[in-house]
Every structure is written in C-alpha cells, then in structure tokens.
Amino acid sequence: MKRKIKLSQCMIVKNEEKNLRRALSWGKDIMWEQIIVDTGSTDETVAIAEEMGAKVFHFQWIDDFAAAKNYAIDQAQGDWIIFLDADEYFSPADAAKLLPLLKELDSSSYDAVAASWIQVSSQGDMVQSQGDNKMNWLSTVREDGSKTFALAGTQIRIFRSHPDVRYQGRIHEKLYRKNALPRCADATRELAILHTGYSPEELREKNKVERNIALVKKELGANPNNYQMLTYLGDSYFQQKNYEEAAYWYHQAVLYMPKDLNEDNIQGCMIFKHLLLIYFKQGNEQAALETYHQGISRFPKDADYDYLMGHHQTDIGDYQDGARYLQKALGLLDQYNSSSSLLLSRSLLTAWDLLIMCHYENGDLQQCANCAITMLRADSRRPETLKYLLLAFRRDEERELAQLAEQNKSALAAPAPQKSASPSQVMAFLSNLYDFGNKEQRSFVQKAAQEAEYDGLLREMG
Numbered sequence: 021m022k023r024k025i026k027l028s029q030c031m032i033v034k035n036e037e038k039n040l041r042r043a044l045s046w047g048k049d050i051m052w053e054q055i056i057v058d059t060g061s062t063d064e065t066v067a068i069a070e071e072m073g074a075k076v077f078h079f080q081w082i083d084d085f086a087a088a089k090n091y092a093i094d095q096a097q098g099d100w101i102i103f104l105d106a107d108e109y110f111s112p113a114d115a116a117k118l119l120p121l122l123k124e125l126d127s128s129s130y131d132a133v134a135a136s137w138i139q140v141s142s143q144g145d146m147v148q149s150q151g152d153n154k155m156n157w158l159s160t161v162r163e164d165g166s167k168t169f170a171l172a173g174t175q176i177r178i179f180r181s182h183p184d185v186r187y188q189g190r191i192h193e194k195l196y197r198k199n200a201l202p203r204c205a206d207a208t209r210e211l212a213i214l215h216t217g218y219s220p221e222e223l224r225e226k227n228k229v230e231r232n233i234a235l236v237k238k239e240l241g242a243n244p245n246n247y248q249m250l251t252y253l254g255d256s257y258f259q260q261k262n263y264e265e266a267a268y269w270y271h272q273a274v275l276y277m278p279k280d281l282n283e284d285n286i287q288g289c290m291i292f293k294h295l296l297l298i299y300f301k302q303g304n305e306q307a308a309l310e311t312y313h314q315g316i317s318r319f320p321k322d323a324d325y326d327y328l329m330g331h332h333q334t335d336i337g338d339y340q341d342g343a344r345y346l347q348k349a350l351g352l353l354d355q356y357n358s359s360s361s362l363l364l365s366r367s368l369l370t371a372w373d374l375l376i377m378c379h380y381e382n383g384d385l386q387q388c389a390n391c392a393i394t395m396l397r398a399d400s401r402r403p404e405t406l407k408y409l410l411l412a413f414r415r416d417e418e419r420e421l422a423q424l425a426e427q428n429k430s431a432l433a434a435p436a437p438q439k440s441a442s443p444s445q446v447m448a449f450l451s452n453l454y455d456f457g458n459k460e461q462r463s464f465v466q467k468a469a470q471e472a473e474y475d476g477l478l479r480e481m482g
Contacts (some may be wrong), residue, residue, distance in 0.1 A: 025122045026052035028098030031078070032088045033057070037064040039216075044072045046109040050119055057092040086187035093186065099126070102178045102287075104259070107217035114211050121207060122178075131177035131202035132195060135211035136216065137365070140401070173362065174208055174286055191235035192252050208359060232256045247276040251287055251345070254294065263298045270295050281318070284360045287304060287317040293363065296328050319360060324354035327364040327371055333342035334374045343378035346371055369395075376408045385419075388412040400453045403468055410472035416440040417476065443476035456481070 029051045031043060044054055054074040058066050059081040069076050079091050093101060100122050110118070124134065162165030176195050179185050185202060187193040195202055217228065228425055233256045239249045254269035270291050281288045292315030299308035308329075315325040350371060353361050373394050379388035392409035395402060420440040441449070447456075454461045462481070469477045 023126065024346075025097040025100060025119055025126060027119065027122065028052060028096035028101045029054045030089070030092040030096055030101055031056055031093055031106060032059055032085070033061065033065055033069075033106050034081070035058045035061050035065055037061075037068055039106040040065055040068045041072065042109055043104065043106045044069070044074055046112070047071075047115050047118070050115060052098050053096070055092055055095050057088060057095070059088055060212045083238070084190045086189050086193040089187045089193060093181070096181055097482045098181055100178065101181050104177055104213060105217065108213050108215045110211065110213065118178075121210065125205055128205070129203055131182070131185055131197050132176045132203040132204045133207050133211070134174050134176050134204050135178065135213050136208045137173040137175040137213045137215060140214050140216060173290075174359070175213055176202070176204055177213060190239055191232060192248070206359070211256075229256050229259050237417045245276045247273045247278070248287060250276065251291055254291070258294050258298070261300060267295060267298050275317075283319055283321055284358055285319075286360055286362070289315065289322050289324070289360045291325055292318070293328060296325070296332075300328075300332050304333075321352065321356040321358040321360070323349040323356075323361040323365075324363040325349075325360065326352065327361075327367070330371070330378075331374060334378055339378040339381040343375060343382060343384075346375040346378065350375070365453055369399075373402075373404060376405060380408050380412060380415075385412045396453055403464070406465065406468040407471050410446075410469055410474045410477065413441055413446050414472055414474040414476070417442075442482065443474075443480040446477055447480050 027047075029044075029047060031054075033040065033056055036043070040056075054072075055077065056066075056069040056074045057077045057079050057422050058069075059079055066076055075093070075095065076169070077095055079088050081088070089103065092103070102118070113241055121133070133221070179195060179202060182197070184197050186196065189227060197203075216250060233253065236249050236253045236256065238245060242254070250269055250273035254266045257263075257266035257269060260266075268309070273291055277288055277291075292311055295311045296308055296315070299305075299311060310330055312325050315322070319325075326345045326349035330349055332343050333339075333345060334342035349364055352358075353368075357365075372391060376388055376391045376395070379385075379391060389409055389412045392405050392412070395405045396409065400406075417440045450456075450465060454465055456462045466478065466481060469481070
C-alpha cells in the first residue's frame with residue numbers, strides 16, 4: 021500500500037502582494053504545508069502570507085538565489101517539495117495530477133520531476149491542451165478565443181525532500197543531488213507550469229531584467245567562458261528587446277558551447293532560435309539562413325528551426341519555401357518527437373494552418389484539401405481551416421471550368437480536364453463533419469462559404 025504523500029510548497033518572495041494569493045491558492049488543498057521565505061518585502065506580502073496560513077520565515081538577501089532557496093528547503097518537513105515562484109502556478113487540472121504522480125514515483129529511484137514551463141499573459145490568458153493520435157499540442161488561448169505564441173521551456177521544480185538535494189548558483193540556480201544532476205522523471209506532457217513574470221508590466225514593475233543582468237555579470241566575472249551564463253545574458257537583453265546586445269552575447273555563448281552538448285539540450289538549441297527571431301526582426305535574411313544551418317547542424321532532431329523558417333517565409337509571402345520548411349518540420353516532429361521541439365509541439369495548429377495556406381497559395385489544391393481535412397477531423401470548429409478547404413474546392417471547380425472553356429476554343433484534341441467535386445458532392449462530404457440539421461453547425465459552414473465566396477455551395481445549402 022502506497023503511503024500518503026506530504027507535499028511542501030516552498031517559495032522565496034519580495035514584494036509579491038499582487039501575485040501571492042494566486043500563488044498560495046492554486047494548490048492549497050493538496051499541500052501539507054506552505055512555506056514563505058521573505059527577503060525584504062515592504063508591501064503587504066508577509067501579511068497576506070500569514071493571513072492565508074503559510075509558515076513565514078525571513079532571510080537577509082545576499083544576491084544569491086540558491087542560498088535563499090536552500091534556506092527555504094531547510095524549513096520544509098514534507099516528503100516532496102514543489103518550488104515555484106510567486107508568479108508561477110499550475111492550472112486546476114494539472115494541480116489534480118500532482119499527488120497521484122508523486123505516489124507513483126515515491127518508491128522509484130527518481131529524485132525530481134521535470135514539467136513544461138509556459139509563459140502566459142498576466143491579463144487572463146489560459147492554456148488549452150488537446151490531442152488526437154499523434155497530434156498533441158499545447159497553446160495559449162486568449163479570453164476571446166484567439167490563440168497566441170507562447171514562450172516555452174522545461175523546469176525541474178518538484179523534488180524529494182532530501183539533505184543531498186539542493187540548489188547551486190547565484191542566479192539561474194540549478195538543482196543538484198550532491199554535485200550531480202538529479203535523476204529526473206519526465207512529466208513535460210502531463211504538467212505545465214504557467215508563468216506570468218516576463219509580461220511587460222511585470223518586468224517594468226520589478227526591474228527584473230536589470231537585476232538579472234547584474235547578477236549574471238557577477239558570475240561571468242569569475243568564469244567569463246561559462247556558456248550557460250553567456251546565454252542567460254543574451255536572454256536578458258532579448259527580453260529587453262535589445263537585440264544587438266542579445267545577438268552579441270548569444271554568439272559568445274556559441275563560441276564556448278561544449279562540442280558534446282546533448283541533442284535535446286533546451287538552453288543550447290534556444291540560442292539559435294532566438295538568433296533566428298532577431299534576424300527576422302532585423303530583415304537580415306542571410307544571417308537568418310546561416311543561423312538556421314548552424315542550428316540544424318548542432319540539433320538535427322529539433323523541428324523548431326524549420327517551423328520558424330516556414331513561419332517566416334509564409335509571413336514574407338514565399339509560400340514555396342514556406343511549405344517546404346513546414347513539411348520538413350512536421351516530418352521531424354513525427355519522426356523524433358524531440359523534447360527540444362518546444363515551439364512546434366506547442367504551436368502545432370498554427371503550423372498546420374500555415375501549411376494549408378501555403379498549399380493553397382501555391383495552387384496545390386489537393387494537398388491543401390488533404391491537410392485541411394486532417395485538421396477538421398481533429399477539430400471541426402476551425403473557421404480558417406474550413407474556409408481554406410472551401411476555397412480549394414471552389415478554385416478546383418473554377419480551374420475545371422476554365423480548362424473546359426479553353427478546350428472548346430481549341431481546334432486541337434486535348435485531354436479532358438480532371439473532374440472537380442460539385443457543390444452537391446462537397447456538401448455531402450461536409451455532412452460527415454457537420455450536422456446540417458443543427459442550426460449552429462449549418463450557420464458555421466455557411467459563414468465559411470461566404471468568406472470563401474463559394475456561391476455554388478451557398479446555393480446548394482439553400
């Protein structure tokens with residue numbers, strides 16, 4: 021019989037009155053204890069923590085995140101510890117998975133659990149997950165229903181309460197068991213930590229980036245060739261949108277990146293992804309192409325480089341290259357399903373939508389229809405996808421009519437044009453996806469047909 025798990029939530033805070041109630045509320049029902057270590061708050065942080073029943077301790081800030089976190093760990097009495105920041109939380113659905121997961125792992129040799137880490141807006145965005153066979157995705161969804169790009173990564177924030185498991189590092193501290201990385205269970209597909217701290221308003225209020233830059237430079241003073249710290253410095257300038265400075269430090273990081281870096285190393289592969297985004301913003305196509313080749317050379321299983329290139333080529337209207345890159349990206353994800361392909365795996369719907377558009381713009385109507393049908397079978401309530409499917413049907417019909425007209429004009433014998441689907445056949449096919457007796461679903465299809473200017477289908481629907 022598995023024992024009851026005692027879970028300790030630990031947190032170091034300073035002036036977190038805006039975030040603390042949510043930080044202590046999301047898991048209150050599953051926590052055995054909640055421990056707050058305050059490093060010098062001047063607002064209502066301590067009062068809120070005490071009001072909510074947390075155990076409050078005080079630690080004098082010494083410019084060392086590991087020291088503060090280890091002090092918090094020393095106060096914990098639970099079997100397992102979850103260490104999130106005040107601007108991080110789990111969704112209710114993921115919170116419900118924590119104790120069952122830890123019960124399964126309790127008798128294992130694992131020291132810790134890795135979870136996905138998703139940047140979301142502090143203005144109420146949420147995370148939605150869906151799946152159908154190999155089609156799994158995780159994307160941010162705004163309150164109005166629209167989807168948006170999410171910064172994503174992997175974090176180890178859940179670990180055993182053990183005297184050998186402690187943090188190391190003044191900033192961007194990492195968890196170790198003695199001097200080795202902890203043995204870690206992969207729960208990145210089951211759990212997602214939601215983070216709001218990189219939203220513009222949070223960065224402005226807390227001056228986080230400037231603080232981080234100062235601490236990273238202190239670390240680099242002692243070890244100037246530390247590629248991880250060089251990367252963190254690039255990340256900090258990237259957050260400030262100081263892209264020239266970010267690119268400089270990323271290139272320094274590449275110079276000192278270990279040659280034997282694991283193919284799934286998230287930090288290493290993100291360097292080239294950020295550089296790609298920088299060069300796209302600057303309109304430097306040659307530098308972007310060189311960075312792409314560097315990225316795929318170092319991390320050949322990572323599908324994100326082709327996804328980013330495909331997205332960019334589509335944005336600038338190069339639909340041939342857009343389709344080529346996107347098809348390669350989806351193929352790589354299907355073949356390797358690499359944990360480093362974070363951007364594509366969490367933007368899979370966007371990639372399919374872009375590929376559908378590329379096929380349509382390239383005149384590859386059969387490919388456009390095939391991809392759209394695949395998407396609609398997974399989620400039939402996607403208006404843009406349905407619109408492109410109907411555009412493909414309409415354009416195919418127009419192409420047949422044009423070929424017939426040309427054949428009638430020509431005195432020479434010509435092969436009969438390929439037969440297109442008639443509006444009645446299209447409606448019969450769509451009835452496999454939609455119930456035309458349902459007013460809402462019928463209206464949904466009619467609206468898509470109107471946007472596609474597919475008059476034949478509109479007449480067929482009556």
